[in-house]
Amino acid sequence: MLKFIAKRLGISLAILVLGSLLLYVLVINSGDPLQDLRESNDPNRENRIRQRIENMGLDMPWYERYWDWLTGASRCLVGQCDLGTAINGQSVNALVATAAASTLRLVVLASLLAIVIGVILGIITAIRQYSGFDYGVTLFAFIAFSLPVFWLGVLLKHYAAIEFNNWIVDADLSWPVILAVAAVLAFILQAALGGDLKRRLITFAAVALGIVAILTYFDLVTWFRRPAIGIPVYVLGVIGAAVLVIVLTSGFHNQRVRNAVAATAGVALVGYIAVRGFLMTSATIPILLVCFVAAIAVAVAAGQLLGGFSRRQATLASVVTALLASLLAIADLLLSNWSGYLKEQPRPIPTIGSATPNYESTFWMHSLDALTHIVLPTVTLMLISIASYTRYTRASMLDVLNQDYIRTARSKGISERKVITRHALRNSLIPLATIVAFDFAGLIGGAVITETVFGWQGMGNLFRTGLAAVDPAPVMAFYLVTGTAAVTMNMLADIAYAILDPRIAR
Known part of the structure; x- marks a missing residue:
């Protein structure tokens, strides 16, 4: 090597x-x-x-x-x-x-988001081959791939910045908007989950009702102007993340992996509750890095000490759990400062520049300022890259799923989850290793145009x-x-x- x-x-x-x-x-x-x-x-x-x-x-x-x-x-x-x-x-x-920091921050973030979202969509479309969801994602991929960068950037500046800034003043959601959003999201989710007609209808109805209830609550409490996750929702989120990781890796029958993930989630909950107040007022990048490294260290220790013969799998699952818990914590801290940021920046989504000139405020306010400036150019680059990753992942996944060893694994009675996550996924990602490098170079070229559009x-x-x-x-x-x-x-x-x-x- x-x-x-x-x-x-x-x-x-x-x-x-x-x-x-x-x-x-x-x-x-x-x-x-x-x-x-x-x-x-x-x-x-x-x-x-x-x-x-x-x-x-x-x-x-x-x-x-x-x-x-x-x-x-x-x-x-x-x-x-x-x-x-x-x-x-x-x-x-x-x-x-100065210039390299701006460009690499933009390109790296767009690449990471495009890889994660594109690979997930590619896997789902491969599993749901020739379904309505597959055709819908394929249509979206071809449209996104053919969009000119400068045209997409101008559209986002108008609808995702100017129109959003006008709407956020009152942040009202009308009933037609609530029902339309609920119907669209429910339709997409039922198509992704699949099943017979009865199961699809139940999924659609349950998801639609849940989204209507959530959006109605958000509208009543003006959540979009004063958002927050809070400790109760954070606890539920970490537990849900831990359950999801266990389901996707070993399943609940593997007690050692389950215990390692549970220990990691428990330490994450206790640790965040203990330091949340301190982070709200005194956070800095070095402090956040120390917290993140500590979370990963706890996850590795839990996997190694509690994993037993499944030590490698337990460590991986624990690290993913710690990463998701850390992301939820950052989201909670940022959302908790959003209302204060709106007071200082009434039109929060800018259309030009990478930072607000001469803006002086707290650490979290500066973080929100950087995120609001980067969101539109990142989405512009990300949408085009997602199309490539989705198509390549789908093609690679379908090729692997038709291999003899996959049919052999299924004939042995191995669950479909294990067939997908343990046998098919790793081999289907091999061609993507090359695509990532080429796409990164392409994003750098696209960033030249994107930076011009967004100043x-x-x-x-x-x-x-x-x-x-x-x-x-x-x-x-x-x-x-x-x-x-x-x-x-x-x-x-x-x-x-x-x-x-x-x-x-x-």
Whole structure:
């Protein structure tokens, strides 16, 4: 495996260097970096031209300029990057520090959400092949995949930002809206669960009535302006998450896994109840990281100590339970601060920018501000990626489900849950390891357009302004960050592929 990783690392570095050389040559030959000064009537024009030639090294051969950039970029390996200066004299290092954080935050979040949602939808559509739910998701996938990024972004800005901001002032839900939402969600859920006509009708009626009751309650208490999960709902949520994890992994018959998950859930409940008040007032990123690491450590300890012969499965189930409990805790803390955020930001969903300028408030208010700014561009990128993951997962899952070993497992009387989760799912995810890497690179390219639509000062803006000014330094910085991220994802995909199928590393 080490030889395989070293080989992939060497190939990745070679691709980055060759790609940087090609891009550098293309940029410096795309126009004249002195054009704006040549057309200027400034009496100091000749002096300014001379200064720009000196600052950009235009009096040097192109290969010497490229070597200077490559030498400075190579120092990033030891934490001493020197990416030069932009055409206006700004340090590219400082520009990248801000821009890279914005773009990678956007792309990574969109990728994670797209993977989770797309894989789940793909598995369900494969299990419900040729059902109404399968056809509906397929239709959605083709529509989402064909949507232009800029057009989808403009639609979201209007309906998910402007219209939502108008609605949140009163947050009223009319009866037609409640009934329509309940009918649509109930129809989707009954299609996903399947069964005969009687079971579908019962599912539809139960889900519709439940959603109508919930939305009516939310409307009466103006929950959308003063939302909160609260301790009682958090307790129910963690218990439900633990039950779901047990059902999807070992089932309730495996006492050791059940005990490990129950212990993890119990510690999560007690711990969160104990520190909730402190986190509401004094939370910081380091404190939250410490809490998260502690939750994972407890989960691993519970799995190892209580798992017995199922130690590996118990540890995995406990870690997933701890992760879900942590996400519920974060959601509770954020929602508890939503009403206060609305007082400071009456129109909470912005249409432009990655943060509110000069906004000073508490940690949770700043967190909500960052989330509300990132939600629309994330959804824009995520919807397009979900379509790809759904189709690839469905095709891969169907291929695996038709294999002989799956029919053998079923003929032995193994439950359908175990056939899907233990035998089919792992093998169906092998092709997706490669798709994730390509999609990540595609999302970076789409982020350039998305950042333009939503006014983000990210790597896309750095690339666009550098290219327009025929300034190679910002463009090469864009390549260094995004290209390294894309190549790294491809390398990790190859390693994940080798882990899932060890024959590849031989």
